[in-house]
Amino acid sequence: MSAMKLSSATPLQPRRRAVLIGSAKGLGAAMARRLAREGYSLALIDRDAALLNQVCAEINAASPEPLALAYPHDVTEYAEVPALLQKLMIDLGGLDLLIYIAGSLLPTTPTTYEFDKDLKMMEINALGALAWFNAVAPIFQTLGCGQIVGISSVAADRGRVGNPGYNASKAALSTYLEALRNRLSRFGVHVLTVKPGFMDTDMLKSSPRTFWVVSPEQAADDIFKALKTRKQTIYTLGRWGLIMWIIKHLPSVIFRRLSF
Numbered sequence: 001m002s003a004m005k006l007s008s009a010t011p012l013q014p015r016r017r018a019v020l021i022g023s024a025k026g027l028g029a030a031m032a033r034r035l036a037r038e039g040y041s042l043a044l045i046d047r048d049a050a051l052l053n054q055v056c057a058e059i060n061a062a063s064p065e066p067l068a069l070a071y072p073h074d075v076t077e078y079a080e081v082p083a084l085l086q087k088l089m090i091d092l093g094g095l096d097l098l099i100y101i102a103g104s105l106l107p108t109t110p111t112t113y114e115f116d117k118d119l120k121m122m123e124i125n126a127l128g129a130l131a132w133f134n135a136v137a138p139i140f141q142t143l144g145c146g147q148i149v150g151i152s153s154v155a156a157d158r159g160r161v162g163n164p165g166y167n168a169s170k171a172a173l174s175t176y177l178e179a180l181r182n183r184l185s186r187f188g189v190h191v192l193t194v195k196p197g198f199m200d201t202d203m204l205k206s207s208p209r210t211f212w213v214v215s216p217e218q219a220a221d222d223i224f225k226a227l228k229t230r231k232q233t234i235y236t237l238g239r240w241g242l243i244m245w246i247i248k249h250l251p252s253v254i255f256r257r258l259s260f
């Protein structure tokens, strides 16, 4: 964990504070750079300490004062979360935004069944998120403010032949976020579900067919706009919203014959 200190917010220089879980590369690192440009103080979390330190160093070098601190953590170490959240809130001087980005897509084929892979994806994509949401939700509920974001996927919208474990983990995450939104919106807390299609990151390397690929920077821009306008759910690219609406409404008798 970093020994560096961030400059405190003052009434004349208010500073928003965010924690990004899964921010050593890909969308998480792009989101960290985006929020740093907006002047946020950042607690960056991921399991690869060296990569995380590089992202922090790059952000801090580009700013007149340090904005980012690194907190190496594996999201499957659920028991560490409450103390880690408390520590980073002290370091940041509070918290306005939590984004759960960490994810895993383990390749499989339509005819193989591997519990160990499904378990890993459930743990990283869904259970790790629940550990963080359960820790932060009561804090934001008591404060009557705050923003929570979960990075789900278009894969959450329908069970498909390609990767049932990934589909199910993202569906669990999406449903949990919806329930959280329904609980917390009455307390003034904003909960955003993000459903990317394809993003040009390391994760995409295991996907056989891709199209409408966006850069992680473009997805981070879309998420930042959705945070500002307090959207409930966004697709990135936006056109996936229409495609997935059609796919969600396809009768099962047709959908199960498709290889999509």
Ligand SMILES: NC(=O)c1ccc[n+]([C@@H]2O[C@H](COP(=O)([O-])OP(=O)(O)OC[C@H]3O[C@@H](n4cnc5c(N)ncnc54)[C@H](OP(=O)(O)O)[C@@H]3O)[C@@H](O)[C@H]2O)c1
Binding pocket: 022, 023, 024, 025, 026, 027, 028, 045, 046, 047, 048, 073, 074, 075, 076, 101, 102, 103, 104, 105, 124, 151, 152, 153, 154, 195, 196, 197, 198, 199, 200, 201, 202, 203, 204, 216
């Ligand atoms: N790329 C796409 O096309 C796409 C599409 C739809 C949704 N998404 C979702 O978008 C999110 C960001 O993905 P990405 O494309 O940016 O992928 P990425 O580049 O692979 O980034 C995922 C990050 O999560 C970290 N992570 C994985 N397991 C972890 C663990 N146990 N503890 C802590 N950190 C862990 C990864 O670290 P390691 O490198 O060590 O694993 C990595 O830094 C994911 O939730 C993904 O499911 C991606």
